[in-house]
Amino acid sequence: MFKFLHPRDEIIEIINRIYQNGMTTTSGGNLSILDDDGSIWITPKGIDKGSLIPKNIVRVLPNGTVDGIHEPSSELPFHIAIYKARRDIKAIVHAHPPALVSFAITRKIPDTRIVPKASEICGKVGYAKYALPGSNALGAVIASVFESGHDTVLMENHGIVTVGNSLFHAFQKLETLDFCARLTLKANILGEVKVLSNQELELSRKEIFLDEFEHTSPSSKEKELRKKIISLIHRSYSQNLVTSTEGTFSARVNDDEFIITPWGMDRKYLSEEDLVLIKNNKREAGKKPSRSVGLHREIYRNHTFINAILIAHPPNILAFGVCDKKFDTRTIPESYLVLREIPKIPYGAELGKSEQDLSSITNLISENTPIILCENDCIIVTGSSLLQSYDRLEVAEFSAKSVIASKAIGEVVPINKSEIDELEKAFGI
Numbered sequence: 541m542f543k544f545l546h547p548r549d550e551i552i553e554i555i556n557r558i559y560q561n562g563m564t565t566t567s568g569g570n571l572s573i574l575d576d577d578g579s580i581w582i583t584p585k586g587i588d589k590g591s592l593i594p595k596n597i598v599r600v601l602p603n604g605t606v607d608g609i610h611e612p613s614s615e616l617p618f619h620i621a622i623y624k625a626r627r628d629i630k631a632i633v634h635a636h637p638p639a640l641v642s643f644a645i646t647r648k649i650p651d652t653r654i655v656p657k658a659s660e661i662c663g664k665v666g667y668a669k670y671a672l673p674g675s676n677a678l679g680a681v682i683a684s685v686f687e688s689g690h691d692t693v694l695m696e697n698h699g700i701v702t703v704g705n706s707l708f709h710a711f712q713k714l715e716t717l718d719f720c721a722r723l724t725l726k727a728n729i730l731g732e733v734k735v736l737s738n739q740e741l742e743l744s745r746k747e748i749f750l751d752e753f754e755h756t757s758p759s760s761k762e763k764e765l766r767k768k769i770i771s772l773i774h775r776s777y778s779q780n781l782v783t784s785t786e787g788t789f790s791a792r793v794n795d796d797e798f799i800i801t802p803w804g805m806d807r808k809y810l811s812e813e814d815l816v817l818i819k820n821n822k823r824e825a826g827k828k829p830s831r832s833v834g835l836h837r838e839i840y841r842n843h844t845f846i847n848a849i850l851i852a853h854p855p856n857i858l859a860f861g862v863c864d865k866k867f868d869t870r871t872i873p874e875s876y877l878v879l880r881e882i883p884k885i886p887y888g889a890e891l892g893k894s895e896q897d898l899s900s901i902t903n904l905i906s907e908n909t910p911i912i913l914c915e916n917d918c919i920i921v922t923g924s925s926l927l928q929s930y931d932r933l934e935v936a937e938f939s940a941k942s943v944i945a946s947k948a949i950g951e952v953v954p955i956n957k958s959e960i961d962e963l964e965k966a967f968g969i
């Protein structure tokens with residue numbers, strides 16, 4: 541996506557994503573890219589981050605000359621210090637996202653072992669002591685933490701800096717750590733937070749091997765489903781139900797065919813052609829399906845009433861997945877009717893290491909149990925159509941959000957047994 545973008549345009553693209561995701565204010569944060577000739581392209585000082593355009597981006601030449609209509613960001617000294625300290629770094633993102641600032645001001649580091657892929661993406665998170673913004677001293681402190689091998693650094697009483705060999709990779713670290721921070725803050729309101737052991741983290745690093753087939757003539761039904769999946773995955777990205785590279789949606793085309801999202805591609809820009817058709821357990825030639833493809837296949841194979849499966853990581857419902865509390869769906873009639881029971885299963889089975897793991901999940905799913913929460917990982921939502929599954933995903937996230945917010949004002953009073961009986965009777969479930 542970014543390969544042929546000019547650094548100015550790349551910076552605008554990513555700053556817009558950061559601003560739209562609520563991870564920076566108009567004045568806070570700055571981004572830069574190191575060009576091959578040693579120039580640094582950087583966001584300007586004091587210009588509204590919500591309405592930047594390419595010509596606002598400033599170029600600082602290797603000899604220090606500034607080329608542009610604005611002054612460079614006041615944090616230019618620490619960007620220069622980081623590029624000097626590590627030759628492999630090509631881009632830097634700095635911001636003050638509220639959840640990460642909560643950690644910065646309590647002087648704590650978010651634990652990325654709360655979900656499997658976060659530690660893979662962010663690496664070990666470093667910690668930089670406070671120093672005056674814009675000062676060379678701050679540059680020296682931060683650069684020394686990056687020099688010791690960290691790619692993600694929490695700044696004491698300030699914010700976060702991430703780096704990468706591209707701006708997207710730096711952004712991905714920011715987005716992922718912010719997700720861990722939001723998840724941890726929410727889960728701590730509920731109960732005791734559990735993190736994964738190194739052994740458990742290793743389990744998730746698995747490659748998928750499927751034979752290929754040449755896909756020559758997609759049916760109209762398949763084309764229609766591709767369009768629907770893309771529209772929903774874009775919507776779910778803007779609603780924070782999935783992150784840029786996490787979240788797997790699939791839809792059944794017929795008995796032994798389904799379409800699934802690809803592995804590792806940015807969800808924001810996915811298009812119909814990126815989706816992968818799986819037919820008789822073979823993958824469309826040249827494409828890599830999501831690593832959970834085996835689980836999707838087993839669910840479709842065993843449940844003919846299921847036509848769409850969504851695996852997502854919404855922070856509110858997942859907060860129940862990373863702590864010791866159960867999510868009770870008896871909050872309002874809509875929640876109980878749409879969600880029914882949501883069982884929580886121990887971490888690991890959803891990774892599908894064995895046939896036994898896959899059948900343990902498949903056997904748990906039924907028309908009365910369409911959703912499963914997987915500890916420290918994800919939520920699996922099934923339905924008879926993409927829209928029904930998507931509605932269930934949204935209702936689960938909204939309901940969990942209400943329960944977490946309600947902790948500030950009192951104890952939740954669930955709908956009682958006789959009211960549930962009455963609901964079940966009235967709605968024929």
Ligand SMILES: [Zn+2]
Nearest residue numbers: 569635698699
């Ligand atoms: Zn700052």
